[in-house]
Amino acid sequence: DAKTTQPNSMESNEEEPVHLPCNHSTISGTDYIHWYRQLPSQGPEYVIHGLTSNVNNRMASLAIAEDRKSSTLILHRATLRDAAVYYCILRREEYGNKLVFGAGTILRVKS
Amino acid sequence: DAGVIQSPRHEVTEMGQEVTLRCKPISGHNSLFWYRQTMMRGLELLIYFNNNVPIDDSGMPEDRFSAKMPNASFSTLKIQPSEPRDSAVYFCASGQGYNSPLHFGNGTRLTVT
Numbered sequence: 398d399a400k401t402t403q404p405n406s407m408e409s410n411e412e413e414p415v416h417l418p419c420n421h422s423t424i425s426g427t428d429y430i431h432w433y434r435q436l437p438s439q440g441p442e443y444v445i446h447g448l449t450s451n452v453n454n455r456m457a458s459l460a461i462a463e464d465r466k467s468s469t470l471i472l473h474r475a476t477l478r479d480a481a482v483y484y485c486i487l488r489r490e491e492y493g494n495k496l497v498f499g500a501g502t503i504l505r506v507k508s
Numbered sequence: 509d510a511g512v513i514q515s516p517r518h519e520v521t522e523m524g525q526e527v528t529l530r531c532k533p534i535s536g537h538n539s540l541f542w543y544r545q546t547m548m549r550g551l552e553l554l555i556y557f558n559n560n561v562p563i564d565d566s567g568m569p570e571d572r573f574s575a576k577m578p579n580a581s582f583s584t585l586k587i588q589p590s591e592p593r594d595s596a597v598y599f600c601a602s603g604q605g606y607n608s609p610l611h612f613g614n615g616t617r618l619t620v621t
Contacts, residue, residue, distance in 0.1 A: 429607055433610075435551075439614065440512075440599050440601070440612030440613055440614055440615050441551070441599070441601075441610075441612050442612065443609035443610060443611070446607070446609070484551075488607060490606060490607075494539050494556060494558060494563070494603065494606050494607075495553065495556065495564060496541070496553070496601075496610055497553055498543075498550060498551035498552075498553075499550070500550055501550075
């Protein structure tokens with residue numbers, strides 16, 4: 398499985414933007430970049446995914462570097478409810494439909 | 509839609525007993541995944557199915573673990589016999605097609621004493 402590297406933890410202030418980085422230097426051309434998050438005592442929740450172009454949805458934005466070796470998940474205004482573990486995952490068609498989670502980044506949001 | 513439904517929410521059993529975890533995926537989804545989560549090992553993919561067929565079971569830890577998907581609306585994960593180290597939260601997730609988002613259930617917290 399293609400590897401991703403994320404910081405162990407990050408801290409943010411409420412109502413400020415948060416940029417969560419992810420490095421994936423061994424990414425291949427067919428790898429999609431997926432982001433999930435897991436709130437305390439809940440199952441993981443899909444956030445966003447993309448291939449090459451930046452993506453926006455109601456939850457977040459995904460900025461993908463031009464060489465695709467890194468990406469950034471952007472929460473535009475962090476709330477206390479955004480405190481969670483955020484996972485950056487590469488999903489490759491030749492590996493079937495697998496979604497393999499790493500350690501993720503623990504995001505703490507201060508009021 | 510009710511989402512992915514897992515049962516039971518909590519299970520406490522004694523070592524050596526058989527445990528069966530159940531999952532009902534979202535209607536229309538054709539892929540189903542079983543994960544296990546512990547503090548030490550994080551989220552581990554155990555097995556996944558496409559169109560009710562097991563595709564990759566390389567994450568199943570031992571022969572004590574087995575999973576079935578007899579139809580598109582039901583799957584089970586069985587542990588026989590159970591051991592204390594199997595204590596974890598077990599999640600089921602379903603998706604529709606390649607690269608589609610996965611929807612996770614609320615998990616089953618298993619405690620083996």
